Amino acid sequence: MKDFAGKIAFITGGASGAGLGQAQIFSEAGMKVVIADARQDHLDEAMAYFKSKNADVHAIKLDVTDRAAFAAAADETEKVFGSCPDLLILTAGVNVFGPAEASTYDDYDWVVGVCFGGVVNGLVTFVPRMIKAKKGGHIAATVSWGAFNSGSTTAPYSAAKAGVLNLMESYHDALKNYGIGVTALCPANIRSKIYESALKGRPEKFSNTGYNVSEDTQTLLASIHANGMDPRVLADWLKKGIENEQFLVVPYEHGPRMVEIAVSRFVDYASPEGMKRLAEKAKQPPTAEEMQLMAEREGYDISARSAVPPAPGKGPAMPMKDVGFGKAKKDLDWVDPNKRMN
């Protein structure tokens, strides 16, 4: 898809962070844009911005886990803009961190429900409509660098994102002959409000967490995300990826090299010699190249996380070990803090 002017975009999570950047960039490219988001305060703030720009943007309050509401949002889009979207961007997401062994069903049901289930619902709602409209188009998901990297404290999130990456590849193959392109956008740190989701965006029915979620944790995460990529810059990477019909967009100068390093560990996992190599490597500090690539992804020198706080605006506000980040709730008697990976 190369021409955007006059066409219709539907963006989940479009009222904040990455989704808002996408709504701005595609609106500026001349598209009519629907921003669909679960948070009314985010929608109100975003719409005040778009009204000030006289942009053709329509807001829909939508929880992406609600399938009936998704179908109603698709109907509303057709009513307001006259047709189904040419460009569907599935960006809504949430996260929360803690040891994998402390995870509860609620931790999985909430995070996987939004991050993976929300993408499934978007695809099942819109793909038949887009095919029937016979106008081609493009579908993108805002995945995450986490799709390539599981972590001891990111189990529900990384698993959901790895699932989305795999899912999008299936649709990339399936939709080729319908003239519908598919892109998986895999950023690392973004300047966004995602740190709020664990305290403000989590429904009561999924409130039983195994993780230590505190104000301190949120403050630390906020300071990390303050160094992340500008959502408008990220949206420019996505737009270029869509124009080039590129399946995978890792939005960094050295993106392809990052992927090469990340997936090479699977080659080692697949043999006894490789497992020994990985065990040896785990004892070594990251190489200079790995450090440089991490800094490119995070927006600051990641080694600062375990050392003294860096200068304001250059990294986390406090050392991670001093806050509850990535820890379990105190009352879980099977979690041994001495066996924690971080």
Ligand SMILES: NC(=O)c1ccc[n+]([C@@H]2O[C@H](COP(=O)([O-])OP(=O)(O)OC[C@H]3O[C@@H](n4cnc5c(N)ncnc54)[C@H](O)[C@@H]3O)[C@@H](O)[C@H]2O)c1
């Ligand atoms: N922030 C990062 O560092 C980062 C890194 C990689 C990937 N991502 C991904 O980027 C996407 C956007 O997140 P962001 O960082 O811009 O965060 P954000 O919180 O600023 O924006 C996400 C938006 O999604 C909305 N949302 C949450 N749950 C929803 C639901 N059930 N239904 C509809 N809308 C819902 C929120 O209200 C919010 O407006 C997410 O999928 C996230 O996983 C973020």
